[in-house]
Amino acid sequence: MMSDRDILAELIADYTASEKRDVADAVIAAGWRPPARKIETPAELDELQPAEALLDSSKGERNDLAAVIRDARGNVFTRDMHNLEEEVAHGRPAGWWETGTSRDDRDSTTMTFPVTVLLVPAAEVDRDA
Incomplete structure (x- = not known):
């Protein structure tokens, strides 16, 4: 069996x-993925998927694709999709909803850092490119 180094x-x-770009394309095509992104601060976490990105105010539509993170304790959260209009109107970031709970909504300042980004919706990735 070949080692990871030999395969690469x-x-x-x-x-x-x-x-170099061709090499990178070949490695990505073979299935390589970068390490999961780590976020260290509440401000950085707020930038991950702001309320404005979740609410397309020009169309009055919601983007139902929420980012997913895991905090340092292993708890998993998704962006809270409730009250987006109010959060945008008051300039607040969207909160985080702990999965598996009936309604444990947190803001970024109450998270246990670092957090690991598990999922960034494709629309967010494209926007950052």
């Missing part, structure tokens, strides 16, 4: 040093 070496063997 085989993937990039056909490329020269000047073809």
